Amino acid sequence: MKKMIVLFLIGLFTLQSCSVSSEITYHKDSSSTFVTDIDTREFMSEMQAMTPDSLKQKEFGEIDKLPTVWTSLYDLEKREGKIKTQHPDTVRIMKKIFMKSKQDDRKLVGLSFKMDHFTADDHQVLKNYNKREKLPLDQNIYNAWDGKTLTIDTENFNLRNIEETLRSKSSKEGTEKIEGMMMMFFKEIGTTLKFDHKIRTITGKHDWLKQTDEYSVKIDYDLKTLYDKEAKLKNADKKIVITTE
Incomplete structure (x- = not known):
């Protein structure tokens, strides 16, 4: 299952048809929720057009096994008997x-991913977890949030996380072309940062x-x-501080 998910992510992040919307919501209890929605319609069509037999691969044959309601990675791996660790933090x-x-x-x-009400401690554990899993996470999830003030x-x-994901799954020749691939294949990349309370x-x-x-x-x-x-930016402060009501 995880192999299939990663396959889709890499495919989506390397096709011009990629459509990804991300949002980080900052809650008053100092936690945050990250949601990414991926539209796979054009991706599936292009995969079939380029390599007609690709959708017959084992990974794509497991589409029926993908949950249609929010399901945790733990429950997915437990269902398949593939839990690799019982470390409490992981x-x-x-x-x-x-x-x-x-x-x-x-x-x-479509595919959607959610990191629900992550605390600062959760994000620290996630950094170590992602060193192994190489998930293409938005770097902005690691910004400091205390329930009222966000320091960006x-x-x-x-x-970088997307680049690392691509490098981990590419050949040596492919890794040397990552920057060119990013420039060529992405149309627009953006992340919305949303707060429970109004911005002051x-x-x-x-x-x-x-x-x-x-x-x-x-x-x-x-x-x-x-x-x-x-390249030079007109405005490029190292820190941006957003304070809410």
């Missing part, structure tokens, strides 16, 4: 990461971060600038 994290699929006439049309480290305005103040500026309403800001990545070492 088990706790696996029970807070969920996935579900959207299917139409037994065809996969703009060094996290990058795609924003200190610091960055060209890629804009407030969209009273409760939200959005980060839109400029890939050309991101991979151009000589």
Whole structure:
């Protein structure tokens, strides 16, 4: 099951048809929830068009096994008898990461992933977990949040986790072309940061971060600038502090 999930993620992140929307919601109890919705319609069509037999592979044959309601990674692996660890911290994290699929006439049309109410301690454990699993997580999930104030480290305005995921599954020749692939295949990449309470103040500026309403800001990545070492931004503060009511 996990192999199939990773296969889809890599495919989606390396096709021009990729459509991914992400949102991080910051709760007043100092936790945060990260949700990514992936539209797989064009991905499946392109896979079938490029390699007609690809959807007959074992991984794609397991589509019926994907849950259509939120199901934790722990329950998915337990169901298959493939739980590799009983370490309490890892088990706790696996029970807070969920996935579900959207299917139409037994065809996969969408995948959603959720990290539910993660605390600062959960994120620290997740860093170690992800060193092994290489999941393409948004770097901004690691920004410091205390229930009222979010401190954004703009060094996290990058795609390192996605790059590492691609490198871990690519040939040596492929890993040397990662930056070119990112520039070529991604159309738009953005993450919405949403708060339970209204935003009171924003200190610091960055060209890629804009407030969209009273409760939200959005980060839109400029890939050309991101991979151009000589590119200059008009606003590029190292820290941005958002305080809520």
